[in-house]
Amino acid sequence: MRRLEAEILVIGGGATGTGVAWDAALRGFRTVLVERRDLTHGTTGRYHGLLHSGARYVLKDPDSAVECSGENSILRRTHTHCIEDTGGFFVVTPEDEKDYPDRFAAACLRHGIPCEELSAAAALRREPLLNPGISRVFEVPDAAADSFLATHATAQAASQAGAQLLPYHELVGLQISGAEGSRAVTGATVVDAVSGEEVRIDADLVINAAGAWAGRVAALADIEVRMILGRGVMLATNTRLTNTVINRCKMPGDGDILVPIHTVSVIGTTDEQVNQPEDLRVEAWEVDLMLAEGDKLVPGLSRSRILRAWAGVRPLYQDNFSGESRDATRSTALLDHAKRDGIGGFLTITGGKWTTFRRMAESAVDAACAQLGVSRPCRTADTFVPGVEQGHYWLGHRLEEIEENRLQAELVCECELVTRSMLENAVRRNPTVTLDDLRRDVRLGMGPCQGGFCTYRAVGILHQMRAAGETGPQEPAAPPGAAEWEVDSLQSPARSENVAPARASAGPVQVPPGEAPQVSAAIDPQAAVSQPNLLLRDFLQERWKGVAPILWGQQLRQERLDELIYLSILNADHLPGQEEESPMSGFYRLNSED
Amino acid sequence: MLDLLVIGAGLTGLFAAYAAARAGLRVRVIAKGMGATHWHAGTIDLLGYLPGEQKPVADWVEAVPELPAAHPYRNLGVDAIRTAMVEFQRLVAGAGLPYESAAAGPWFAGVAGGSGEQDGRNSMLISPVGAPRPVYLAPAAQQPANLADTRPMVIVGLTGMPDFYPTLIAENLCRQGHRARGATVPLDKLTARRDNSPLQLARLFDEPAAQARLAEMVADVAAGERVGLPAVLGLHRHARTCAHLQEATGARAFFEIPTLPPSVPGLRLDTALRESLAGQGVRVETGMEACGFGTDGRRIEWVESETGSRPLRHSARNFLLATGGILGGGIHGDRCGRVREVVFDLPLTAPQARSQWLRPLFLDSRGHPVFQCGVAVDARCQPLDESGAPVYDNLWAAGAVLAHTDPIRERSREGIAIATGYAAAAAVARDVSPPPAADN
């Protein structure tokens, strides 16, 4: 059993947890973060990507709105390159209440949220696919945020500040010590999901930032935290239908947000209360509802090609709440279990929105300071994560960068323009266990063919990297956390090209001599997940899960081409090791009955 | 007046058109675009797996009777399949692209396990991820990939080709008990570009200098082993590339392993078919999407295709539907769960609700029900209505549009295309010019 020590142990590698680790490390705490899978594997990686201006909640939940508004300005500075400055419209469609817009505009003014009315004609010139029946349009500083990149960048910042981040480490127990009346959490036991090894982490304070799983984590300390889990379904279209975030100007409801994020538009979302955070089902009625509501924003949306459907579970919390999760507050909930439950050294931070993750982290670490009896000011609002010098990203950047050096690009994922260098770079610069991790790093397999061509190529490249590692000096297998978090150029074809070590023309990648072993689990020859056949199987299944709810028309045809590739040409269902377990296979039943 | 209008230019449509033209019919082919031949491996997969089974079919002649009764192969019978295969082999041999059973190739006669007899034996060839591919007929360049040959192999990749991973193939072959290793040869002397598609490489290897250089490099890397290369060895001058390699590798066999689309062996096959059709005077019109039809009672009078302004009418005595299944575009599944045959709106066997289309696991060996939907036909390949009678007197259907088969799961794409295409063409020919009644 490995042992680690920390002043602050953070549970959960979503936006909030990573933010907490960053904040705590900047304040000088020895910080460790554990996450049961990849960073952003939970709700953070399943959100639509809207950086709220606050306008959406200005009437329904003004506190949350004001918080969003403040954080919006801060994140634009601290995480610039993770944000596309799309701007946002609130549009009044013929079905919307007529008195809402004026109340909305007045409330924005009251709460200091920039909001400017423009003519419907002007809005239609900017966004020609918008419903021509809209009567009024308000422009607000909404934006699109890449939650994968932002969280990874925060992780890099945290790591640079001294935090240790351990993805694929699942919490299995909390250590509680002290006599009745002075009981406190003093650490945790986690299991390395790749090696199966147990790791014990002693900590002065544990911050539960497990999002939708916060109730489960608290339960390990015999504390009841009743989360309100609101499942929201989202659909991605094949192309961007608008380049501005579009909101319906009405009380927030289902399917009233359309967010342009990278190459797609995301329509969302529903709010179904569920009992389990793993309940990520996408029901047919939810898909139909999203399409019907989407048509009200962009007529014809329901006829456009849908690439994928997925669900995320909102981790909402409200004391003594009863009702629909749609009505639960989006505000932050910070639970000091010393006061609440008589157990010290343990905080839960939950609720809130992606937009407010930094603020949530700040309040959690403030509370931690109070409990630890120190006074250290928060620095995250004025600290830039690595990569901000790139400025806001824009849609065309990958295409433009590859254009410079097209013949050398070696496209792995043609749909999302992921080059071989980007893939190799992502594997080297941050922990990688599955191809799905690479999807979150570089958007592998997120385009129209949903992994049809790139799954095979990515597996082949990872295999080549592993083979190269085997021929080099044998280093002991490093844990997944050992790879540096150097993610600021992950998204950039040109910068990946520059940072990648030079490759010999005649063969697979060589690890440059003298460089620290940056070995991800995926290319660690001892790790079970390094089996290329399992990487292949698991990614195909992961992609299938997201297309199945929306498989009709061209996407159905696409999936049949993908079948032709993986069955007829590759015969991938007759590879050795098909039945073996992997860190991913728990996510789907191998012998599924239907 | 045409005797037969074929709709669809995949292997089914082109081969059926050829067979009909050979039988003396006036034939034309219209198609929306190029066919699915371009995507596949260029082998003739006849029947690789029985539905739901993991064990490959060793001999299709024995396996066909085990198929469900409604399967197109059961409908035709083994003899009809065999006849069609022989006709297909005649066509491609005539076009300079001979196909043979990999279990019967002349090179294989001396190798242990080679029977020298064709019949219905499948061979296991090598997939680009190192899995075995059950194949019936293969072009000469793919035949020696037969895994029954136990001599060691070296799988040779090319730098700057993102669609081929030799060490991965070799590792998987080794895990299955074969002797294989991976190697890579540099292409930087031949092309500066690092992002080469299989097709670009095939065009490169149409050049004599590149052919010679490749042969040299391959000879350097092979240490007495059989050599497996990606299927990029020339497009139009493929035979010459092979000759170079044959010379360089001496008695050792070398072979091609198919790649992701665009498939070079598929393109070679498509070219051979089109050239043979041109030789028969058959026109293949591409860019024509069938969008309507007219009838007179139980006969189809014409089919219309879409154009820039007015529909174009194609009259013929007979019509063969060879538009493919969901992949080829002959069948469309919509959001409401309706599955529709796109040209004639023929009755389909299909799951009725979208909730029944798919299974939870992508690789489920039983396949996904929606991909088994299709047109039910009689023994003459005429589409049937719910009562079991032909829908139209002069309409025929063949290939992936047919019901009761999932050609991708079964690894029967080409077998179904050739066998049903041929059967349909033969039935049309009998209809157009019935054999003279026997005098007695």
Add this chain to the structure above:
Amino acid sequence: MHTVSLHSAGMSLDACIKCNICTSYCPVSQVTERFPGPKYAAPQSERFREIGQPRSPDASVDYCSGCRVCNEVCPTGVRIAEINARARAQMVAEQGLSLRNRLLGRNELLGKAGSLAPRLANFLLHNRLARRLAAALFGVAEQAPLPRWHTEKFTRWLARTDMHRLRSDRKVVYFHGCATQHYEPFVGMATVLVLEHLGYEVIVPRQNCCGLPLLSNGEFGAAERYHRRNVERLTTYIEVGYPILGSSTSCTLTLKEEAPELLDLEGDAGVRALKLATWDIFEWLRERQEQGDLPTDLHRLNDEGKPFTLPYHAPCQLRAHRIGKPALDILAQIPELELRESHARCCGIAGTYGYKVEKYQIAMDVGAELFGFVAAQYAGLEASSSFACTACDSETCRWQLEHGTGLPSRHPIEILAAAYGLYDLQARRPRGGN
């Protein structure tokens, strides 16, 4: 700018299943690395373009020749060439237009200017020095096959021969296009003669350029003005039910489809009416043939005992009509004519593409497949042939064919007119009293 549309080319990229067939057939990316290929440039890259983008991310899309072979082979119906044309228009909107492309887009103006003094214009333009200057100053390729102005414009011939023209209750409208008007009036003459032979009176209303060169060079605003003016001028005839026939297959394609689609005018009633009334000349003749209205008094074109081998290339723009090869259906009726159908993808010129210095060699390399086909048909036959020429429905393709093969090239309507005995195929002029 016209770059996004849910109901048109813009969204046809939704149909792409990434299958690579377009890339396999693209004649341009086969011969140059400057063009990344149709799948890359259109359905793939289009997902990275947006209205209001800081700048066009990929200049390489300008190397698409617009030949539409990709559209033709695409099994899922992606309007690849149109997506590329829109991306080019976006670039022009952002960066403006070079003088060269502005000129090439306005071939009507050039034609008119030259026709004022055709001999002088030919002298000025068709000499080495001038061509060198044009290459250096404007980037017009020195060797590219520029046409020569004819001494008599087509409409002037029409006016001059007005008393000979047939009057009939059966009327058709002829859209002759700029090339017929200024460079090849004989194609117009042949068309008129054939139509009159069928018993139709030919109406030639005032008309202007169809706008295709503007569309190809990304000048959508000007193209829209041209197209709307044509709609205005032709509407009265369409309303009384006269078909609009064109001998330039690229012009008819533009009227039918390219202009309405690229300019997002498909909802406009007049534009739609013109789209539905327009016919390629042989498309219309084939319809007559099928109705049994096509005169069958076709004579052989060859001298006794000498074969007449005619390599026929259906140009990309004709194939883009998706009407098959109607000229083949009709010319096949001419006795003893040995028609040879080309399966070459493209002659390379692609309208104005091959006239640009940076693209001239690409165009010639693309054309090599076709030139080789023609050469193979004549291998050893030249001496014994009655008349060695090629046939093709598009003017710029004919010029490129002549440039690439050294053989004269004719419009199929000239072949047909000659077979009816109305036209001298070698001298390119009407026979007898016409």
